[in-house]
Amino acid sequence: MAERTFNIETPLKAFPVNFCFNQFSVEKDGGWSVLSVGYLWKGRLLDDVLSFAVSQDAIEMSRKSTLDYLGRIGEILPMEHFIVPPAPKIVPANVIGMAYRGDMGEVVLASFTFRRIVLDSKESTFEADPVALLRSQLNVQRNLIRALYEPTT
Numbered sequence: 001m002a003e004r005t006f007n008i009e010t011p012l013k014a015f016p017v018n019f020c021f022n023q024f025s026v027e028k029d030g031g032w033s034v035l036s037v038g039y040l041w042k043g044r045l046l047d048d049v050l051s052f053a054v055s056q057d058a059i060e061m062s063r064k065s066t067l068d069y070l071g072r073i074g075e076i077l078p079m080e081h082f083i084v085p086p087a088p089k090i091v092p093a094n095v096i097g098m099a100y101r102g103d104m105g106e107v108v109l110a111s112f113t114f115r116r117i118v119l120d121s122k123e124s125t126f127e128a129d130p131v132a133l134l135r136s137q138l139n140v141q142r143n144l145i146r147a148l149y150e151p152t153t
Contacts, residue, residue: 015108017132019050022140025084026147031056033148036084037134051087052109052132054148058094063149069098070149073105076142095128098141105141107134 021037023045028034033056038049070076095110110128136144 013130015130015133017050018135019048019132020135021050022136023082023084024136024140024144024147025081025086026144027086033059034086034090035144035148036086037136038084040082045082045084049084049087050132050134051090053090053092054096054109055092055094058096059149062096066096066098066145066149070142070145073100073138073142076146077139079139079143081143091131093131098145100138100141103138105136105138107136107141107144108132109134 019037021039023038023040025036026033027036032053034051034053036049036051039046093109093111095108095112097108097110099106099108109131111131112126112128
């Protein structure tokens, strides 16, 4: 069976989750990084916490472009971290993208099912299904990138 090359496009609309966060935790577990996000308000983590399992493959495939992006968006300033516990439901994602405008950073999470690639298909570009659009202050996004992409020891 011949190896096939294809592109996966990040979705740009119809996200089932659109969430603002100012705190996060990243826990690495085997081939996954569990990203949990929440909003700390007046010293209390609000009830809504979302968790996503991002595959190590997705992190490795996006490492160069994300770290290049990080180099363009400025210095990572320290931030006060509070532990965000994982949500009862952890949603998988295997496509990750970053963007910003002004002081707002966006994290786009999507999922692509490998079954969509049929060897007989003439298509070479496929759109991933949207999972979540996460927004934060830009420095929170910078810290999240560092936590998500730092090597495990």
